[in-house]
Amino acid sequence: MKNQSDKSLKWVGTRPIRPDGIEKVTGAARFGADYSVPGMLVGKILRSPHAHARVLAIDVAKAAALPGVKAVVTSADFPDHESVYSGPDRLERNMAHFTRNIMAREKVFYEGHAVAAVAATSAIVAKEALALIEVDYEVLPHVIDVREAMRPDAPLLHEDMITRGLEPVPERPSNIAKVREFAIGDVAAGFEKADEVVEMAFTTRPVHQGYIEPHACLASVAADGKATIWSSSQGQFMVRAMTALLTDIPQSDIRAIPAEIGGGFGGKTIIYLEPVATMLSKKSGRPVKMVMTREEVFRASGPTSGSMSTVKVGATKDGNIVAAQGTYYLQAGGLP
Numbered sequence: 001m002k003n004q005s006d007k008s009l010k011w012v013g014t015r016p017i018r019p020d021g022i023e024k025v026t027g028a029a030r031f032g033a034d035y036s037v038p039g040m041l042v043g044k045i046l047r048s049p050h051a052h053a054r055v056l057a058i059d060v061a062k063a064a065a066l067p068g069v070k071a072v073v074t075s076a077d078f079p080d081h082e083s084v085y086s087g088p089d090r091l092e093r094n095m096a097h098f099t100r101n102i103m104a105r106e107k108v109f110y111e112g113h114a115v116a117a118v119a120a121t122s123a124i125v126a127k128e129a130l131a132l133i134e135v136d137y138e139v140l141p142h143v144i145d146v147r148e149a150m151r152p153d154a155p156l157l158h159e160d161m162i163t164r165g166l167e168p169v170p171e172r173p174s175n176i177a178k179v180r181e182f183a184i185g186d187v188a189a190g191f192e193k194a195d196e197v198v199e200m201a202f203t204t205r206p207v208h209q210g211y212i213e214p215h216a217c218l219a220s221v222a223a224d225g226k227a228t229i230w231s232s233s234q235g236q237f238m239v240r241a242m243t244a245l246l247t248d249i250p251q252s253d254i255r256a257i258p259a260e261i262g263g264g265f266g267g268k269t270i271i272y273l274e275p276v277a278t279m280l281s282k283k284s285g286r287p288v289k290m291v292m293t294r295e296e297v298f299r300a301s302g303p304t305s306g307s308m309s310t311v312k313v314g315a316t317k318d319g320n321i322v323a324a325q326g327t328y329y330l331q332a333g334g335l336p
Helices: 021-026 061-065 095-102 123-132 186-194 236-249 274-284 293-298
Strands: 041-047 053-059 069-073 114-120 132-140 196-204 215-222 227-229 254-258 288-291 307-315 321-330
Touching: 041 123, 041 274, 041 293, 061 069, 061 123, 061 186, 061 274, 069 123, 069 274, 095 196, 114 123, 114 274, 186 307, 186 321, 196 254, 196 288, 215 274, 227 236, 236 254
Parallel strands: 041 288, 227 254
Antiparallel strands: 041 114, 053 132, 069 114, 196 307, 215 227, 215 288, 307 321
């Protein structure tokens, strides 16, 4: 073991060579959209033009019959998951919501929500096929503002969603997914000691991360059922685990290979394309590549939450803060 005073261990103030520097400077680095294999198809997704609507019927017959189309998938091709809430103190992992995010089932929950997907021999054919898919919608009212969504008379997104974190447990569903409270000390007594109290309200809008590289992946399911996925993501183990859950392919049969990532900032910790490309590949018997357009990135991937908050702070004249209280309403979009 080297002595801790050895200069080779002191990196602050030095300029070590980046491990990915040469590949990126020379252009050899391969990002998600750079991958290709012989015989691969192009995958495209049909997205909802409505922010909230019931899906009454989907007819893919004309698209499937178009020359050059090798596979068409809808929610019927993916396993459904029972809506299960794990309790107020558990991380939200309701797989019913995840499977409905990658492909709408009973309803669409946002403009841009995936409704169907095709794999074809070219992007032109794939786009033609999307135009042939007929979807019958029952358009429903929607709201955007978090305050309006919390009103008792607001359009209800999920008929089975009971607010978690409340005692007693509510008997009726609402758009409020969860309530969390963190507290320490006697806040009321603290404000009584305060010489000055300042209270302000703030609102923020949803803001997309704006990563340079769009979501992209290439999926190949072999004849023996084993799948390989190359994708732009912030975690290949997450890609493998979630794709397994959303396609019913055993996790041990999936190999997820991370590509160089052209930005993520938290936006690529959730999968959108990988299960769809995998199912298209399984159904067609050929590798399928999918790359979101910039428009699709903004329409169909999640930004940071819009919010409304009130903050109240109490302090004494000598500058000591004696009490603070904040209430934050975070907008989650169509799915929690």
